[in-house]
Amino acid sequence: MADFEVQPVNTSGIGVVRVGDGVIMVLVPTLDALILVTGLLGHSLVISVLTGRRRKDGQPPHSTDTLLLALSAADLLLLLCLPFHTAAIALGYWPFGSFLCKAISFLGVACSGASVFTLAALAVTRYLTVVHPAWAYRSRMRQHIKLTVVLLWAPATALAAPQFAFRTVSSSSAVYCFAFLSDFSQLLYSIAIFLCAFALPLGVIVLMYAKIYCFLRHAQRLGAPRMERYQSQVTHTSALLVLGFTLLWLPSYALMFTFVGGKGGATASHRALAVLARLLASSAAVVNPVLYVFMSKKFRRDLAALGRGRWADCRSFLIGCPHVCSPDTVQPFELDTTSQGGPD
Incomplete structure (x- = not known):
């Protein structure tokens, strides 16, 4: 049975798991197809509703709606990268050549980075809207949100640039889309990806929703009407957002550092963890519209x-x-x- 790579979608791809299990070669494409179809359907509904809301109101979209549209766009692009990795897993080698090896890896990191940065921007926007509504109105936040969406792609593109620069196709017993970096460069790149695309956005999300919770709790003590129910809803929603973000992304980064540290093995349990981490990271593009929109x-x-x-x-x-x-x-x-x- 030919070996092949299992690469978490959100990572740099520098960690490579050789998997020689025929069950996985069938199971992963099946689950990937389910993720792809569900994600495309969910984001199509999100885009239809948000654009329809704009046409109905006849006014510029709300800041949150603009960010949700940007989130759906980034997640859709990320989902479009998924079939290439799925095909490589099903075939047991990378069949798409050097340019697509670079391009798909670049898009995967850039889109996942833009998606995560947009989630952090959503948390900041909601904090300003709830806690400082007067300042948000005076600063014309709605008018500047489109520029913010564009600027969020700048750090995401910078994080993904090494993928296009250093990715290459390597041939041994089969053809793999492999990151051609030294061990030290891999470590630095992994740390940069982890800090910028996971730890920092997660910190911002936790901080913003914690501030919203404290503000609502204080308002409730002052006797604001209907604040208790609203506080409960915000608390449950915030907990789900933080928990979902952490559970979906953290396993991929843990796996990435395992391989950078040279501790990755080829045991059955390790292969199962690699497949699980990859599926969780891929599922983030499906879970986002559920947590942020359908709720x-x-x-x-x-x-x-x-x-x-x-x-x-x-x-x-x-x-x-x-x-x-x-x-x-x-x-x-x-x-x-x-x-x-x-x-x-």
Whole structure:
């Protein structure tokens, strides 16, 4: 059985796990396909609802909506890199050549970095909106948020640049997309990736939501109406965001440092951990819209309204078609849609 690489999507790819298990070569592509389909569907719904909300209001998008659109864009690009790694795992070697080896590795790190930085920017934006609304209004934060989104890609691109510069295709018994760096350079790069794309954003997220919690708790003690329920919602949501962020990204970084330190082995348990870390990192692009968008009551209402609007458009189209609008054809369609959980 040919060996192949298992590379966590969010890492530099310098840690390489040789896996020779036929079960994994079937299981990983299957789970990757599930992640890809679910992620594409989720982000498509997010983008449809957020852009539809903008058209309905006729006003510039809210700062949070702009950041959520940027998050979906980064995660979608990250998901588009997934089939290349999946194909390499299924085939047992890298079949796409040197340029795509560099480009896909670069995009993977850049998009995951931009996604993580956007999550931190979301936490800062929510803190300013809740705790300092007057300052946020005076500073015209909404007008500057697009520039912020663009600037977030600058550090993400800088972190990913070594991927394009040093990635290369190496050939031994098979062809691998491998990072061609010295051991010391690998260590420095791993530390930079860990600090900039995990530890620092996580610290910002924890700090901002902790400040929001303290502010709401203080407001509750002062007798602000309905603050207790809102504080409880914010507390539960914040805990889920921090927990999800940590659980999805930390295993990949732990694995990365294991290989940089030369402690990576080829045992069955280590291979299983490598596969799990990779799947968790890939799942971050699917979990983000669930945690940051679908948990919002406003978003769920907008999603239901979008579904009703699409159903109304479809029904109008059917009524306008003489070949489909007869009672014998329209009624079964309506009943079938409703029975499958349609908007009505």
